[in-house]
Amino acid sequence: MRRITELAVILSLVLGVSVLLVLAASILLPGIEVRQLAFFYLYTTINPWFQNYTVNSPEAVTAIVWDYRGLDTLFETSVFYLALIAGLALARGLFSETPQGSFNEKTHGLTTIVKTVTRVTAPMIIAVGASIGLHGHLTPGGGFQGGATIAVIPLVFIVVYSTLFLIARGVTSNKMLVLRSIGLLGIGFTSIAAFLIGLAIGRFAYVFQNMPKPGAVVGLPADINGALISGTLWFFNLFEMIAVAAGFTIAFIILLLAGRGGSGGR
Template sequence: MSTRVLVLLLLLAGILLTTLTVTLVLRPEAPLSIRGLGKYYVVYTRQNTSSPEAVTAIVWDYRGLDTIYETVVLYMAIIGGLALSTTTRKIALKTRIGLTSIARTATRIIVLLIATIAASIALHGHLTPGGGFPGGSALAITAMLIIPVYTLQSLLDQGVSSTRLVAVRGLALTALGLVAVLPVFRGLEAVTNLKFYPSHVAGMLISGSLWFYNLFEFLAVASGFAAVALYLSIPEEFYREEIRGVRGGE
């Protein structure tokens, strides 16, 4: 057994032992009543947001500005990672042969299933637990599957590049902000929900702005993580040649 595995097992055992000890010593009791803030969300969430999913309503509607700030922090981290991986020349890799046809066929099926589930998680986030962030994270996994099976160069040849993914992320983030500020042009406060956006479209419940928030968050997160995955898949030798070229130009 390696030292790393042993350390992880000891940490896990320590966490379990600490949790058990605290539970036996303090004997915490489950609350028998709901706090006033909790009662407010339980009573008024469906009325104010037309959404049965209280968590999504709280995240996007009741404290939407806080969520936007958290989203900006995530995108700044992605921008920082992409800035460190920026290249001055076109990426052209030598490896163009992926795995076998059996692996490729299985990957096609898996990618289709993941994309379908990811879209369902995002677009039904106002109805069931989920939303744009977990849906986008799930969709980004498809890029991580395609790269080792079909090779990174095959994606680049199809026009799927980090530059375009970053552009999609920027457009989605802009649309996310527009959803929040559009009500202002009608004389309403920013981040307004049902006063500006419809609760139903063609008989389907969209819970006002919640559906649009989840949609654009889904696109932004998926494209951002996929762009990072593409950069991380570039071999280290390419960056070494890039550094040597920059130093030689100086």
């Protein structure tokens, strides 16, 4: 019986590897043509002659993330939210919300050179992150990228200055929780914005609608005075950037506070 099992395993391995080789020859090497679905996305991402299908955004990736497959991204945002909430729930009891002692420039953190360099570069990194996030519908970038870039700053500040500095400057986990809730609420409201407008003026409109579609003429404007905002994409990027940056800041503050003056995990 055992020999038959081993033989079956070996034979199926041989057959499977040969199938893989056939696939490798035809699929795993990139071809000249792109898939039909990708062709549709690329053709309609900004196309003035297909007003019923276009997103009016030159950035195909952001258009897919927040328009073509917007509902997927909404659920992915909720998965991200739940993973973060699960982590924070695990850390409950490991830290005290208000740590003892106050921030002292002399005794806490690294040397003066490092602190000064951090002080100078921090606004630059935040500006770059905001630029990446808010230009997400025009150039490579978007809410996730900008938020991840901005989230570097609290980690650097915690390492260089200590957590007490952030708390003394008013960046507490409760305020970040409020900021992240604002971001998530904004995402929720933006996703039903066209629906609400349709409800107000008595026209038919879909949830998660961006540009006017056949049968649902309600839509958000593609540009304001000639400046392209691609309907809902700009708002989605803004709120997602806030939610991602604030969410990771909470996690870093709590992670670095864990085990310092808390109840010790018991």
